[in-house]
Amino acid sequence: MEDFFLRALIGGMGITLATGPIGCFVVWLRVAYFGTALAHTVLLGVALGYLLRIEPVVAVLITCFLFAGCLALLERRAPVSLDTLLGVLAHLSLAGGLVALAFMENVRVDLIGYLFGDILSIGIVDLWLIAGTVAITLAAISWQWQNLLAITIDSDLAAAEGIPVERVRLLLIFLLAAVIAIGMKMVGMLLVVALVIIPAAAARRFSSTPETMGMVAIAIGAVSVGLGLMSSLTWNLPAGPAIVLVASLFFLAGLSAPVRRVFRS
């Protein structure tokens, strides 16, 4: 097996350790479009990275946060629904990012790479970055698991029970942003949210508790990465889209499977 292929396999499967559980919260909280909007800020982040001469991944994280902050500010003032506001901000960031990059004359950015990802170019440094992000994400999620579940069920009820709802929500946004920032390398900003939500959505049919759903989402994600990469190698398909297609097949298969009941007598 070629080295680059092995790195892609390890990196891709590694990322699914984080996207699985995070994706579950995204589908439980119905914030898939928020994730998509966050991903649209990636190019703006890349431009910022060049401007400030910092690592693109860090810059992307910063812009994701700025985005979430703007959203929170505007949500109370703008006379439009959250859905519309997200739509406006997402495309504003995408357009802004493209214009900002065009302005930087000395910078030549691999636009296609950012839009669609390039999993086969994952290097050793990327692997370490993935390992770090995954470790932090898993640690934070298991530490705050009960609180995350509580705010997912009902944030008012959680607040009344003394859970610091805003802090837990911020943590989740941070983790989602982190996952998007590292995931974009693999499947690109246009497909990274697919990697977050599709395995989680597919996992529901095979799960009877929140915990198993997180694990099943990881498993479906990892198998999708493996099969996607393999088919990419065999039939010379673009790797990122192949992975997303395999994950979607799991989702479709799940639709025809009977719902797992959670009864125990």
Added chain:
Amino acid sequence: MNIGAHRGPLIRARQVSVRLGQRNVLEEVDLEVHAGEIVTLVGLNGAGKSTLVRTLLGIIQPDVGTVERMPDLRIGYSPQRLRRDPILPITVRRFLTIGARFGEERLAAVLEEVGASTILNHPMAEISGGELHRVLLAKALLRKPNLLVLDEPLAGVDIASQSELYSLISKFRERYGCGILLVSHDLHLVMTGTDRVVCLNRHVCCSGPPRTIARDPAFSMLFGPHVSEWLAVYPHSHDHRHDTMEDPAPPIGREHSR
């Protein structure tokens, strides 16, 4: 009573005003709940009942005024609605035990008390609206609260279960010595067992014991003379067992008038 030596209210809102967007939702609201007391918050839709509850719980910060809580106040809260989505696979048992520590016996006892023992292992997304209210009550009770805040705990519950649930709620006060703040539309059930009624219409338009409040001009202004007349006379028909006089025909049928 687990309230011990504490005197004064469990919770007290003083001159609380809340603005949401351009709208004044609450204006200079005073409200207090003492241990062992059932206070019922009534008001029409949009009167700010839920906003007041959320302010008391600390979810919303008042723009003006203060909310004081007794030290070590433990609130058991039952929200009006709970969004239940089949995408989240949790059972009633799991819902009740999230972030909490108590034994299996206590869980069984509380569920028995609210009449929800049979649905312990059902998925949350599949229980009925009435069952959900029982589960929410159980969740609130499991916290061993000294203040129960129940937002429309009878909404969507059929009439027969309503009176059963309501008498259950009244029992909590005796059994646990807790204060109860109840938000309700169901005037006829609530008025009979409540110590104090607070009628909210952005501001507190009147408050007092049910019989007094029903005769309050501000109350009949809000709910209409028909409702207040009926409420003022209603408690008597409930006393008929002890009445030596001929029982007058109930002024308006309880169920049919709704």
